[in-house]
Amino acid sequence: MVEFQTLEIPEFPKLTHNITWFARALRKAGLPIGSGRVIAAIEAVRVAGFSKREDFFWTLHACFVSRPEHRAVFAQIFRLYWRDPKFLEHMMAMLMPAVGGVQEERAANAGAKRAAEALLDGVQREIPDVPEQEGSEIEIDSSLTTSTEERLRTLDFEQMNTEEVAAAKRMLARLKLPVQPILSRRSKMDAMGRHADWRRTMRQAMRQGGDLQKLARKSPRIRWPNxxxxxxxxxxxxxxxxxxxxxxxxxxxxxxxxxxxxxxxxxxxxxxxxxxxxxxxxxxxxxxxxxxxxxxxxxxxxxxxxxxxxxxxxxxxxxxxxxxxxxxxxxxxxxxxxxxxxxxxxxxxxxxxxxxxxxxxxxxxxxxxxxxxxxxxxxxxxxxxxxxxxxxxxxxxxxxxxxxxxxxxxxxxxxxx
Structure with missing residues (x-):
């Protein structure tokens, strides 16, 4: 088990500001956090104390996380905001387009991507200057210039950020999953049916004294599967x-x-x-x-x-x-x-x-x-x-x-x- 070090927290007014900004980043990443939870978190930290990083993490976790799917996003933003002093560089790297033909070896996971967008809300991201070399050219990811909906169709669910997830859910709500009916061995009366219904034909003939006047027809019943x-x-x-x-x-x-x-x-x-x-x-x-x-x-x-x-x-x-x-x-x-x-x-x-x-x-x-x-x-x-x-x-x-x-x-x- 990893030993947590003592957390250095500034004076209470600064702590209040930091928790509020942290809650705002979580809300931007998709967690349902209102002002009541922020006040409760500040009070909980005051009561529980913050001598250990582990205690501080679980205190805020208890106040801000209410669904299992939010755990990964909370942990990612907490790590970057409260533990890593160079979180800005990490976040910029996650959102930076590929330059010089070098692609990412491993795409950022969904929690990291949503955390990056939440923490860098409003930060201007520019393409870094790369010294031009002979025989090389700069390649810029042009996916943002294509149709958003067309790009979302082929985008991996795990690599979607918060806005892309919301758009994908709206697209999923319009999808249909039609199914063909199953022909049953049971039959139903059908005047235009392809098969003759001899039982019904004979019963009708018996009502007419044995005189066969009309040939009854039938067709298979259909049923729908579960x-x-x-x-x-x-x-x-x-x-x-x-x-x-x-x-x-x-x-x-x-x-x-x-x-x-x-x-x-x-x-x-x-x-x-x-x-x-x-x-x-x-x-x-x-x-x-x-x-x-x-x-x-x-x-x-x-x-x-x-x-x-x-x-x-x-x-x-x-x-x-x-x-x-x-x-x-x-x-x-x-x-x-x-x-x-x-x-x-x-x-x-x-x-x-x-x-x-x-x-x-x-x-x-x-x-x-x-x-x-x-x-x-x-x-x-x-x-x-x-x-x-x-x-x-x-x-x-x-x-x-x-x-x-x-x-x-x-x-x-x-x-x-």
Missing amino acids: LIILCDISGSMSHYSRMVLHFLHAVANQKGAGWAKVYGFTFGTQLTNISRHIATRDVDAALAAAGSEAQDWEGGTRIGDCLHAFNRDWSRRVMGQGAVVLLITDGLDRGEPSQLGQAMRRLHLSSRRLIWLNPLLRWDGFLPKAQGIRTMLPEVDSFRAGHSIATLEQLAKEISRPDDVGEKHRLMAALGE
Whole structure:
């Protein structure tokens, strides 16, 4: 465990100003902080004291953080504002465009990017002067000159800042996930039907003394499948899960899409049914209630245990005949591979189609090297990416195609090598 050093805090008036400015940066980064919380934080620091950095961190954390998804942003802004004297240089580096053809080896995570924009609000950012060398040219990232909406379609959810996340949520609310009806073996009376209904024809003839006057016809009944979404909310998936849940809410409250019912479940270390929450019309209220219901946000991953719990407790209630299952997870399981494989086989047999959305497919050359992915992949019908709006739009186009397999064939071939 890291030993925290004594924190040097200026006199109380300066501390009050710093906490207020810190709260303003958090609010800019998306945390719902009002003046009441700022006053409570100042009073809490006065009562608790600030002899240790750890005490100071958790005191402010208790006052300002109310949702699991805000922990990463709070920790990033706290580290840069209260601990790192050169936070401005770090933030400028995160937001600086690529110069001289040198690209970032690793993109900044979502928490760091939102923290950078919050702390540098109003700061003028300029492209640094680079000495021109023979045979070289300066390349400037021109993504800001393209259409914002078009760029957001292909932008990774994890790399979006606060404004981009808000815009992406509005785009997700407009997405549709239509489904084709399923032809049942049951039939209904239809004067223009393609098949003759001999039973009804004979009953009508018996009413007329055996005189066959008209040939009754019939057509197959149609039924609409249920949509089941199993969403991983572990630490590695939390940001993608929040965006997918916005998409799920739009699908659940969409009229005329064709789904009989939409059920939502989250899992990390335990399985949580959030179906009644996503049926709420207000998306913010729905996701807030779902977040409070699921107690394992940003925790570990027990995919096999959670799928076993779904098969045991919920499968017969919600699957029905012809249900389509969307499994959103990166497949990085910490449980026993044998139990995971058995749970996946049971889930596959119970569903009409099992579609796996994995954000790890955003990486070029992705291969199923993790044991969990190798165990789950043979048991799905389709394996697709799920890290951007464009991938969800592609899912909407392909979800009704029984021959769609996504990247499964390519990765199964890699497994055989």
